[in-house]
Amino acid sequence: MASTTTTKMFRLKEVHADPKKPWIVIHNSVYDVTNFLNEHPGGEEVLLEQIGKDGTEAFEDVGHSTDAREMMAKYKIGELVEEDRFQEEEKSTPKTWTSDNETSESSWKSWLYPVALGIVATIVYRFFFINH
Ligand code: HEM
Numbered sequence: 170m171a172s173t174t175t176t177k178m179f180r181l182k183e184v185h186a187d188p189k190k191p192w193i194v195i196h197n198s199v200y201d202v203t204n205f206l207n208e209h210p211g212g213e214e215v216l217l218e219q220i221g222k223d224g225t226e227a228f229e230d231v232g233h234s235t236d237a238r239e240m241m242a243k244y245k246i247g248e249l250v251e252e253d254r255f256q257e258e259e260k261s262t263p264k265t266w267t268s269d270n271e272t273s274e275s276s277w278k279s280w281l282y283p284v285a286l287g288i289v290a291t292i293v294y295r296f297f298f299i300n301h
Pocket residue numbers: 193200202205209210211212215216219224227228231232233234235236237238240241244
């Protein structure tokens with residue numbers, strides 16, 4: 170019985186914005202960072218800016234290491250209930266990438282660079298032979 174782990178579910182409004190008991194939501198999981206504030210390599214200031222809300226974007230913008238991600242497990246206290254969950258945008262990004270007409274527009278741009286480089290190389294090559 171003692172080994173069964175049940176995930177505690179929280180409403181977004183239950184996530185404390187109190188600096189004395191600070192909680193943060195990252196990827197729809199709830200973290201109690203009370204004992205982490207002093208230890209955070211990025212400082213407590215940035216953590217305090219995210220308390221009581223979804224800090225996923227701020228967390229990802231920093232590009233946290235795998236070590237940092239593993240460290241998070243220690244502070245996780247539960248997850249957000251289904252109704253309060255935030256859309257995880259990252260997962261849908263690769264789909265829109267391939268299906269957009271934006272892609273066909275940007276693909277001709279990717280040709281421009283090597284073609285321009287080829288033209289410049291030809292000019293330089295010709296000058297070399299004319300002058301020598
Ligand atoms: C429980 C959640 C978090 C954990 C365990 C954590 C852990 C860490 C660790 C281990 C580092 C050192 C660099 C690395 O290994 O990536 C770091 C750096 C940093 N973190 Fe966090 N962090 C958390 C949440 C946040 C949040 C919500 C923000 C909001 C902006 C943040 C901002 C930063 C910044 C600005 C740095 C410094 C980056 C640098 O100096 O290059 N962290 N964090």
